Amino acid sequence: MSDEQLLRIVPRFGDRIAIRQYCKREVAALEGNSTTLSKATENLMSKLQEKRAFKRKHGDNRSEKLSGNSNAQKTERSYQMGLFEEIRGSFIQIKEKRGGGTRHLKALKSATMAELLESGKELFFPNGKNKLGDITEFELKLRDFTEEELHPQTTLGEQYELRKVKMLRLYLSCKRIDTTPSTSKNTVDEFAAEQGPSTSAEACECEEELVVITENNSSITDSPLLSDNSVMLIEPGTMNVIQSSILVDEEIQFGYAVLEDGMLDDTLPMDPTEIVQDKLQTTKLRLRRGNIFQDLNAAFKDGLVSVNDCLVEIEMVLPNGSTEKGEDNGGIFRDALSEYWGTFIMKCTSGNTLKVPMTRHDMKDEWENVAKVMVLGYNTVQYFPIVLAKPFLCYCLGLNIEEDELFTAFLEIVSPEEKQLVEEAMRDFTSVSEREEWVEFLEAHDVKLFITENNVKQILLDVAHKEIVQDPAYIAECWSPVLKKLKLPPGGLNELMMSLTPTARKVIGILQHETLNNRECQIMDYLKRFIKHCSDVRLRKFLRFCTGADLLVARFIHVRFVQPQSSFTRSPQSHTCGCVLEVPNNYTSYPELAEEFINILDANIWVMDIV
Incomplete structure (x- = not known):
């Protein structure tokens, strides 16, 4: 076919050239003569084939020759080490500015955990001290990233084989040693027995030292934690201080004194088992409203x-820097968790x-x-x-x-x-x-x-x-x-x-109230009707308004009906710590109650302005 004839079918010049070359290759393949390549290309390809054949015949396979050779394996491994402080069973990671931080180290794979523990002591306690204190004040152990103690005879290489991690992270755990001394006074009863059954304050005027009863029935005197006129009783996890005046007063008596009838009519009887009470330790935090996620x-x-x-007390700070009036007895912490999540x-x-x-x-x-x-x-x-x-x-x-x-x-x-x-x-x-x-x-x-x-x-x-x-x-x-x-x-x-999943039926089921009159019964029906018509989102807002949490964590919501000062200031109020909802008692219809509740809940403004 001539080029003019092919032009009618394939108008592009490049396409016509490609078609002609394709046809030549096909014809050469059918005839068994593949001479479509140039002589230079054929010579180059033949040389490459000869080199490959020579290497296959005379060359040695280096990978097969070196298989099983352990000489190329590294004898050292890198690892990281940080510092933990153990407080009440929990582990707190110490930052670099306090003497901790993350250290990047190398050691022989045959190095044991005991050897790494010693190097960690020198690293985090240079000259035997750091900002936490003297090294003799702590019990030191080596732990892994799961806070588990490591056996001192295991090696670094074994830990890498066991953990299967790219970079092993170890922690030097330091637990402060209890150095509480002990003296001869043992129990509260013995202390009272030494004073006699009706020892007066006049007889005890010279006894001005402190007596601290510890868990192991020992006592500490002259404690700097208390005033001179107090007795501290300690049980596991507790620290309770009972103040007692030591002034000379014949009417003040200690122990079980013989009293006349009628003298204790207005006084609760003393029970030694009630003196020592297990008080939960409270942790106080100051959080900023709107930044609770970052602050917590x-x-x-x-x-x-x-x-x-066991107990966390929250003090909330408003965006303008002022502190909210609400005092946390559980409600503010629940509200903080709602905002956090x-x-x-x-x-x-x-x-x-x-x-x-x-x-x-x-x-x-x-x-x-x-x-x-x-x-x-x-x-x-x-x-x-x-x-x-x-x-x-x-x-x-x-x-x-x-x-x-x-x-x-x-x-x-x-x-x-x-x-x-x-x-x-x-x-x-x-x-x-x-x-x-x-x-x-x-x-x-x-x-x-x-x-x-x-x-x-x-x-x-x-x-x-x-x-x-x-x-x-x-x-x-x-x-x-x-x-x-x-x-x-x-x-x-x-x-x-x-x-914890809230539903309208569950919320209505936890509503509690005192005896109601006819008008309050009608308003209570309005409130239940409003809860039934709430969407899931609004129902969660209602729970947060009443309890601080947008989940069903409260066992009850106590509904209290109050008389508003005027119709202009009428508005539902709540006390989240006690899960109390105060509802005005002058609603005349369901739309009035629903409108005021919807305005409050949809405003999305949560400020504790009631103490």
Whole structure:
């Protein structure tokens, strides 16, 4: 075919050249003569083939020759070491400015943990001292990143083989040694017996020293912690001080004195078992309204609070710098946890109804603190973020994940449109397989396999596992050691989440009130009707307004009807510490009550302005 004839079919010049070369190669292949390459190219290819053949014949395989050779293995390994301070069973990481920090070290793989412990002592206690104190004041141990004590005879290489980590992190744990001295006075009863059955203050005027009864029935005198005129009784975990004046007064008597009848009519009888009471230790924190997420994480990071604290008292600071009037007896702490987890859900999670944590570049060192807040909140005031997907929490706790729960949680994480699409695919795959929305769904969730009607369920389960478990696996790794300290109910996570999930029926069931008159009964019916018509979001706001927590953590809400000063100042009020709701008693219709409650709840302004 001539070029003019080919021009009618293929108008482009380059295409015509390509077609002619292709035809030449095909004809040469059919005739068995592949002389389409130039002589220079053929010579070059033949030389390369000769070199390869020579290497295969005379060369030695270096990789096979050196297999099993241990001479190239390194004898040293790098590792990191930090400093822990053990306080009341919890471990607080010490920052660099306090003599701690992270140190990057190298040691022989044959080095034992005992040798590394000695090097850690020299590192963190130079000349036997640091900002924590003298080295002789502490009991030192070497622990791993799970806070477990390491056997002194294990080697660094064995730890790497056991842990399977790229960089091993060790901690020098220091626990302050109790150096409490003991003296001859043993018990409170012996102290009272020495004074006699009716020893007066005049006889004890010269006894001005302190007597401290400790756990091991020993006593401490001249304690700098107390005034000169007091007796301190100590039990495990307690420190109670009983003040007693030592002034000369014939009417003041100690011990069991013989008194006349009627002298103690207005006085409670003294019971020695009631003197020593187990008082929980209170940790006070000052948090800024609107920055509770950052402040509470910083409190754990700086060691101001730990998961073992029994009671936490919060002082809230407003954005203008003034302190809120409310005094915390539990309500402000619950309100702080509600704001904390609201911020966490907004900043660090993804999902629709249920949420899954997502990694952030600025949260690398904060995930463990988030887990500690979770444990502290539930162990103290039973607050737990039930909006997190249950399969993810099961993975953090090392529990089995059921496929039905995994798939159900996935449907609550995706958008409503994707949820409807997945449900249609499960019912009739052919109806959605050709739709553009289905293709976009598969691309959005990074599905690589070809989906058919037979494997659609299994692939969707794999996608759910990837979204809920695999993607946040780093967060689960940070949370798992901390969440083991959760005091779960007998029914586990199911019982926990069911008990905290608010519903209108549950909220109405915890309402309590005194005897009501006819008008108050009518207003009470208005209140119950309002609760029934609340959405899930508004119902959580109602609980937070009444109890401080947007979950069902309170056992009751006491409704109290009050007379407002005027119709202009009429408004519902609450006392979150006691879970008390004060409702004006002059509502004449349901719309009046509903309007005022809706205005308060939808304002999203939570300020404790009542002491």
